[in-house]
Amino acid sequence: MTEVILVLNSGSSSIKFTLFCGEVPQLEGQISGLGAEPRLTLKSKFAESRIDRVLTAQEGTHSGALAALLPILESELGGRKIDAVGHRVVHGGVEHAAPLLLTVEVIADLKSLEPLAPLHQPHNLAGIHAACAAFPDAVQIACFDTAFHRNHPWVNDTFALPRSLYDEGVRRYGFHGLSYEYICRYLKQTAPDVFAGKVIVAHLGNGASMCAIRNGQSIGSTMGFTALDGLPMGTRCGQLDPGVVLYLLATKGMTPTDVSDLLYKESGLKGLSGISQDMRALTESPDPRAAEAIDYFVFRIRRELGAMAAVLGGLDTVVFTGGIGENSALIRRMVCADQNWLGLSIDVAKNATGEEDISGPDSRIKVLVIPTNEEETIRWHSSALLASQPNLA
Numbered sequence: 001m002t003e004v005i006l007v008l009n010s011g012s013s014s015i016k017f018t019l020f021c022g023e024v025p026q027l028e029g030q031i032s033g034l035g036a037e038p039r040l041t042l043k044s045k046f047a048e049s050r051i052d053r054v055l056t057a058q059e060g061t062h063s064g065a066l067a068a069l070l071p072i073l074e075s076e077l078g079g080r081k082i083d084a085v086g087h088r089v090v091h092g093g094v095e096h097a098a099p100l101l102l103t104v105e106v107i108a109d110l111k112s113l114e115p116l117a118p119l120h121q122p123h124n125l126a127g128i129h130a131a132c133a134a135f136p137d138a139v140q141i142a143c144f145d146t147a148f149h150r151n152h153p154w155v156n157d158t159f160a161l162p163r164s165l166y167d168e169g170v171r172r173y174g175f176h177g178l179s180y181e182y183i184c185r186y187l188k189q190t191a192p193d194v195f196a197g198k199v200i201v202a203h204l205g206n207g208a209s210m211c212a213i214r215n216g217q218s219i220g221s222t223m224g225f226t227a228l229d230g231l232p233m234g235t236r237c238g239q240l241d242p243g244v245v246l247y248l249l250a251t252k253g254m255t256p257t258d259v260s261d262l263l264y265k266e267s268g269l270k271g272l273s274g275i276s277q278d279m280r281a282l283t284e285s286p287d288p289r290a291a292e293a294i295d296y297f298v299f300r301i302r303r304e305l306g307a308m309a310a311v312l313g314g315l316d317t318v319v320f321t322g323g324i325g326e327n328s329a330l331i332r333r334m335v336c337a338d339q340n341w342l343g344l345s346i347d348v349a350k351n352a353t354g355e356e357d358i359s360g361p362d363s364r365i366k367v368l369v370i371p372t373n374e375e376e377t378i379r380w381h382s383s384a385l386l387a388s389q390p391n392l393a
């Protein structure tokens with residue numbers, strides 16, 4: 001019998017979901033506006049139907065939202081049960097380098113990691129608790145954004161701080177691992193020679209990071225202890241001299257919460273442009289501050305590209321993914337401009353039409369555009385875990 005897996009990505013104000021029957025995504029959607037004006041939108045690929053419904057305030061919590069979703073899933077499934085719920089969990093800490101069955105002990109362990117990812121982990125856990133209540137017969141599985149990086153080299157795992165801090169978990173974890181895993185699996189299936197080489201993946205979305213990968217293994221990520229480091233993002237600052245944080249605390253009278261809000265919610269493209277966090281809005285804006293924000297975004301990507309190529313000891317392939325990486329020909333063109341020194345150029349026409357391989361005719365380095373699919377990574381892991389434990393199926 002075809003297995004049914006529900007993939008959940010629970011954030012602070014939304015739950016995104018995809019229902020898979022076997023490998024086929026049958027229904028996908030999201031509950032947005034949790035805690036404010038909750039709304040359920042979904043489309044069923046199977047029945048080609050759509051739902052767009054305002055939810056009640058009671059349904060505007062993680063548990064209320066999944067309770068509201070339950071009858072819709074049941075009617076879609078027509079009597080079949082959900083075998084597993086696969087959860088995106090941002091932080092697996094030092095220990096978890098692979099997906100896990102969620103038990104009471106594992107959930108408690110993941111809760112202890114909340115201080116490491118205060119803006120994501122509590123909401124991931126709220127989704128887990130809600131799913132345990134709504135789907136008590138399903139196996140619950142956690143898939144971690146940090147797991148892909150757990151075996152990266154020590155020099156990319158540490159900061160130059162006293163060892164005791166490393167020992168207690170102040171490390172460079174790296175994130176977006178479920179996206180990088182998807183890209184690696186895709187390359188392995190479609191272009192094994194590319195997979196086996198030296199690859200830099202630029203995951204450019206609202207959250208943005210880059211990862212240096214050799215033979216499918218993470219060598220280094222631009223994100224570090226938290227998802228703040230590295231590239232500037234929609235509202236997050238990216239790389240920052242820690243002296244700026246000390247200055248804000250010591251001389252501006254800001255509290256840690258004020259600083260956190262500034263760095264996570266008011267910085268990045270939004271802070272730099274003063275206009276928007278949305279790249280599409282910035283590329284369409286005539287305001288020079290929008291152009292400057294884009295210039296900074298591109299500058300940091302180019303800088304990391306050079307640094308990662310050096311760390312990898314060469315480069316074979318660059319992959320663009322994420323909302324910006326997949327859709328913005330402008331950003332790809334700006335990143336790849338004047339990179340002949342590296343042996344990298346793009347075909348401007350192919351870039352503009354968004355083909356998968358946008359490498360220039362003389363480019364030694366392959367440049368690819370590959371849509372990411374984190375849900376598929378979670379489905380795949382959940383399916384593999386179910387198969388490895390037949391007594392659960």
Ligand code: ADP
Pocket residue numbers: 204205206207234277278279280281283322323324327328329
């Ligand atoms: P998230 O990290 O929230 O998953 P996405 O991967 O969906 O984010 O990326 C969202 C970003 O992609 C936004 O900045 C959006 O403006 C940008 N984007 C989407 N389509 C385009 C486009 N055609 N041109 C430029 N930017 C785009």
